């Protein structure tokens with residue numbers, strides 16, 4: 001049946017397709033409502049489809065994002081089906097502006113699927129950033145960690161299987177499953193709040209294990225609303241805020257007038273001079289970072305990795321205790 005609803009061919013191509021993330025996780029775009037044109041229509045309220053040129057839609061969408069006129073982007077909605085380790089879900093659920101329906105471990109049997117980091121992600125604690133990783137750990141530590149994970153998970157899985165085999169309530173049997181166990185949910189969110197989520201979670205400071213989900217979701221958003229996506233990349237993801245002192249520093253380096261902008265002859269700031277201008281040591285490091293040209297990620301989805309809902313459901317089903325008894 002044909003639909004009267006606005007659709008986008010690039011989004012239709014992936015609708016209902018499951019994209020693997022980590023070792024047993026996935027993200028699927030289950031549904032979406034609205035397109036870039038709907039953002040424009042909400043902003044202008046009175047326009048019908050096809051009455052404006054793409055370049056005008058793009059200009060308006062970029063203006064809205066630059067000036068944080070955000071409500072028109074709340075008119076576009078996304079619904080995802082996602083599976084992730086519980087420790088990732090715990091970071092994800094902090095984003096309160098979505099509607100969530102999680103798999104019930106009280107009602108259903110938990111698939112015994114556990115996340116195992118790959119060796120390149122098994123890293124030492126960073127000394128520069130308390131919330132981050134440094135170089136990968138030595139190989140022998142990884143081998144030992146894998147052996148320990150396997151022992152612990154086998155024991156947790158066996159305890160769970162034993163309890164449900166003895167008709168113990170699932171809500172109790174599950175309590176010692178580790179945070180590496182995969183859970184899943186339906187997650188519905190509007191474009192404005194989704195872009196906020198992506199700005200925090202597709203950022204290099206986010207933990208790798210949630211960032212990879214954000215990157216796949218970003219690839220999906222790019223297909224549904226390419227113009228809003230482009231504006232978000234330019235103004236939010238790779239754009240940077242400047243403080244008053246930072247702007248004063250730039251003003252002393254650059255001459256701005258009606259003719260344009262040019263470097264002031266011989267103007268420069270050493271690190272000491274930046275500090276004397278009022279920036280802390282950390283602000284100086286951050287300013288230098290900001291002034292490097294940004295790397296622009298493309299977030300393209302790899303369509304060859306797309307799986308069907310049936311394949312994914314089968315993997316989950318096979319991992320449930322007693323699946324083939």
Ligand SMILES: Cc1cc2nc3c(=O)[nH]c(=O)nc-3n(C[C@H](O)[C@H](O)[C@H](O)COP(=O)(O)OP(=O)(O)OC[C@H]3O[C@@H](n4cnc5c(N)ncnc54)[C@H](O)[C@@H]3O)c2cc1C
Nearest residue numbers: 091093094095096097098131193196197200201205206207
């Ligand atoms: C790199 C990183 C490290 C983090 N480390 C920690 C940590 O160590 N400990 C920790 O507890 N959390 C941590 N967080 C979580 C973080 O503090 C936020 O809870 C999370 O990122 C959700 O952000 P949010 O509240 O902006 O998003 P959402 O909940 O999606 O909210 C979106 C926006 O809506 C508005 N909003 C929503 N609810 C309210 C409300 N009740 N009152 C006022 N405004 C509201 C706010 O403007 C908010 O920005 C970390 C997050 C990141 C990205």
